[in-house]
Amino acid sequence: MGNRRRLFAGEKLRKIREDRGLRQAEMAKRLAISSSYLSQLEHDDRPLTAQLAERLASLFPIDWQDIAVDDTEQLTVALREALGDPIFNEPFSPEALVRLAEQQPVFAKRFVELHELYRRSTQQLEMADDAISADNASGSPLPWEEVRDWFHLSNNYVDLLDRLAENLALSMSDEQGHLTGAALRVHLAEKHRITVIFERSNQLRQFDEAERILRIDAGQPPTGIRFQLAYHVAVMSLGETxxxxxxxxxxxxxxARELLKVGLANYAAGAVLMPYEHFRQSARRERHDVDRLALLYRTSFEQACHRLSSLQRESSRGLPVFFCRVDMAGNITKRHSATRLQFARFGGACPLWIVHEAVAIPDRVLVQFAETPDGVRYVFMAKGLVxxxxGFDRSPRRYAVALxxxxxxxxEFIYADSINLNSDNAAARIGVSCRICPRTDCDQRAYPPSDQQIEVDLFDRGIVPYSMRRVD
Incomplete structure (x- = not known):
């Protein structure tokens, strides 16, 4: 413990305070220290103690990870995340976490690893349970479900591919870090001897390997054309990986393996268009305003949302968000959660969730403050897209994305600015799906939860035509 690096972070500490418009007295109160002590810390007259570093990491997790920390501090942060799981009734104090990381580092590391194994095992069991409940008695997922689950269990982040795509993007970008469609075409021509032709077609993208010609449907929006170019750049440059x-x-x-290759190529295309660290910093600066990010990187709204959900690089994580895409029938066709919220893989999602309303109202951002049955509260943003x-003879695709x-x-989330987060009555009481939601008093329930037995009375009727009690 005597060899721990002394951490001076005055400039960063001051920036955290100023970004939130806090006076020194207000910041000191949050940290439970005196204003004079905070002033000394901000001027680097004193180093941060381990306990204070943990308190800062707890209060400002996204900001704090950008500060270089030693192994003990990293372990403390990992412990705090693991012990934040709702299965633990009582939170550990910052001081207790620091003592555990300092005095029992081997045990602390094993605990973090064990919790990660528990989390993954729980998700896999939920997937099997969902499959059985969806009348898939074998429990074997279909190929596209396998791929979806593979990305989910990988935290929607593929480190090697993401880093290679980031370097590839930097090699094609100008001095200001901008990547143009012309640069993508030049790369294909000079590095792979591929000519790009834009023409009207029923295929979004077609490649003639013998002639070295890539044909891209000119009827797509500009963001779609850029994505198709980036996809082919990724396949040609990173195909072996x-x-x-x-x-x-x-x-x-x-x-499933072939579908995964396509999914990985799509992932790499997004990482080329929105390079990890450049995009992460922009997201922080814009407070995760998706419209603004889509404009800056010339991507679609959905592409920007999807990229935000993949910012899971160790020691350089983005805002922990959940992301999903829902079609007109309520099917969840894309999903990932870096939060405690998990999605039902089969069947309908909660009808009280704002994403269903968004599907019917395209090009308008809707915001919702909601609470799940475990007591965790969230801010949702959803937008309907077309x-x-x-052409007139082909129906447009309509769906909504939620973040x-x-x-x-x-x-950190600009969409929370219009919500009163301190109101107990403002939060919508949502669940994951009716099948597993424990709320028996919900007016929107479609069918009873799987662990409840229904009781029907011919003469009494509530909002739903039965009452429920838990099966022991």
């Missing part, structure tokens, strides 16, 4: 990742993935079928088909975070990160 993509193939290796898919080969070593534990998937049950060849079809993907044009390019959200837990309320402790609300200051």
């Amino acid at each position: 993509i193939a290796q990742i898919a080969e070593y993935a534990e998937l049950k079928s060849a079809a 993907k044009p088909s390019g 959200g975070c837990e309320i402790q990160h609300a200051s």
Whole structure:
């Protein structure tokens, strides 16, 4: 313990305070220290103690991770995240976490690893349970479900591929860090001898390998065309890495592995258009305003949302968000959660969730403050989108995307600005799906939860035509 690096972080501490418009007295009160002590810390006259560093990490987790910390501080942060799981009734104090990380580092590391194994095992059991409940008695997922689950269990982040895509983007960008469609075409021409042709087609993208010609449907929006270019750049430049990742993935079928290659290429295309660290810093600066980020990086609203959900690089994480895409029928066609909220894989999502309303109201951002049955509160943003088909004879695709975070990160999430987060009555009481929601008093319930027995009375009737009691 005597060899721990003394941490001076005055400039960063002052920036955290100023970004939130706090006076020194207000910041000192949050940290439970005196104003004079805070002033000394901000002027680097005194180093941060381990206990104070943990308190800062707890209060300002996104800001704090950008400060270089030693192994003990990193372990303390990992412990705090693991012990924040709702399965633990009482939170540990910052001092207790620091003592555990300092005095029992081996045990602390094993505990963090064990909790990660528990979390993954729980998710896998939920997936199997969902499959059985969806009349898939074998419990074997379909190929596209396998791929979706693979990304989910990978935290929607593929480190090697993301870093390679980031370097690839930097090699094609100008001095200001801008990546143009012309630069993507030049890369394909000079590095891979591929000519790009834009023409009207029913195919979004077609590649003639013999002629070295890439044909892209000109009827797509500009953001779609850029994505198709980035996709082919990723496949041609990072194809070997993509193939290796898919080969070593534990998937049950060849079809799933081929689908994973496509998913990885899509992932790499997004990482090329929105390079990790550049995009993460922009997201912080813009407070995760998706419209603004889409404008800055010339991507679609959905692409920017999806990229925000993949910012899971160790020691450089983005805002922990959940992301999903829901179609007109309520099917969740994309999903990822870096929060405690998990999604039902089969069946309808909670009808009280704002995303369903967003599907019917395209191009308008809707915001919701909600609480799940475990007591965790979230800020949701949802937007209905219409993907044009390019012709009257083909129906456009309509769906909605949703993005959200837990309320402790609300200051980082611009969509929380219009919500009164201190009101107990303002939070909508939502669940994951009716099948597993324990709320028996919900007026919107479609069917009873799987662990409840229904009781029907011919003469009494509530909002739903039965009462419920838990099966022991």
